[in-house]
Amino acid sequence: MHIWFLGTGAGRPNKHRNVSSIALQLPEPCCDWWLFDAGEATQHQLMKTPLKLSKLTTIFVTHLHGDHIYGLPGLISTRSFDGGITPLRLIGPRGLRRYIETVFEISGTTLDYELQFIELDEEDGQLVFEDERFTVVASTLIHRVPCFGYRIVEQDQPGKLLVDKLMQLGVAAGPQYGLLKQGHDITLQNGTTIYANEVTAPALPGRIVTILGDTTPSPNALELSIGADLLVHEATFSEGMEEKAHLFGHSTTIEAASTASEAGASILVMTHFSGRYHNEDLPKLEEEAKRLFGGQTVAATDLKCIEIKRRE
Structure with a gap:
């Protein structure tokens, strides 16, 4: 299982990074993948990865701010040209369906496959996806518009036969x-x-991945992150800028680290950085978080890919 950071910036793209989008590449043998948010130019970023749109099966949207959804219509349309014929699920806040259908109606866009919308109520701990491999639970976060975080839990796998x-x-x-x-x-x-x-080896423990949308520190962000093998937490601002961060519904590096530490996460990946920070500033942002969080800490850059390994 791998996670790709297609865009790590907040608000608008700049020379250093694109806006929010994350791809979760699921394990073999299916090799399908999920997308979390799609800021503008997400499909351009995808062209720089081995991920194929025909293998995309589900899109999870955290909230309806433009830097998280402006890339959706083009990407969904292109999927038809890339051989996508299977249904595509779109899971996110109410209004997502109206947004997509309005754009397609005005532009005269047609698809070669079915869109399946699941619009979420503002509830906590709601099961939004389940199959034989994974369950996904969503809870509300604290932001300026309805926003969700997602907890992806992989089922334990049987051990190998001896x-x-x-x-x-x-x-x-x-x-x-x-x-x-x-x-x-x-x-x-x-x-x-x-x-x-x-006559079988011990079961292989399933992995837990938590991907949070934009948020100030909240109890739900913590609950979604408990025991995560990998936690994606926004860190729009650096330490000491908490007042400004909370004014706009965001978090700082130290607050992301606090959630990761209290939740007992293994890896913290920070993203959604303000345009005031250049890539040269990211080591400093990592160091701020490391002072509080003892696990592996990463300040994501565009197109960074991280393998999510199973616990021993």
Whole structure:
């Protein structure tokens, strides 16, 4: 599983960074991916990555400010030209559907696939997505407009079969391997019972990824981040600018670090930087956060890709 930062700036693009967009590349074998927000020129950023629009299955929108959604209509339209024929889910605040449908109606845009909208109520802890691999929970944050954070939880994966041990026990390769892999005990023709937990390695723990939209420090931001393997938290301003940050519904580096530390996250990735900061300033912003957060701290740059590893 990898996370790509397509845009790490706040408000408007500049020479150093594009506006907000994050791609979450899901693990094999499916290799599909999800998009979180799409500021303008997001599809231009995607062209610099190996991600294909035809493999995009879900777009999560944190809120409806322009720097998070102005890239959506073009990207959704281009997906038809890139071979996208499967349905595309759009999950986000109320008004998202009206925004997209209005743009497409006025521009006469048609698609070769179905858009499936899920508009969220301003509730906490709502389950917004679930399949056999992942669940996604959304909660409201504190911003100037309705805004959400998302907690992505991967299901634990069965451990590998201990094939050498099975061969020693006289279990031939075949359907019985599948039953044991699924956790079912089996009985051989000679009456011997093979217990699944004795011939499989420990389960692989699922990963937890938390992606927060724009927010000042809030209880929901903390709750969504508990135990996260990777936490994406905005850090629009540097330490000491808390008053200005809160005036516009944002956070500082030290506040992002405080949430990560209290939540017990493993990796903190800060993003959504004000245009006043150049890339040369990012090491200083990292150091501010590191004084409070003991885990790995990263100030994201555009097109940065981070592997999200499983816990031991």
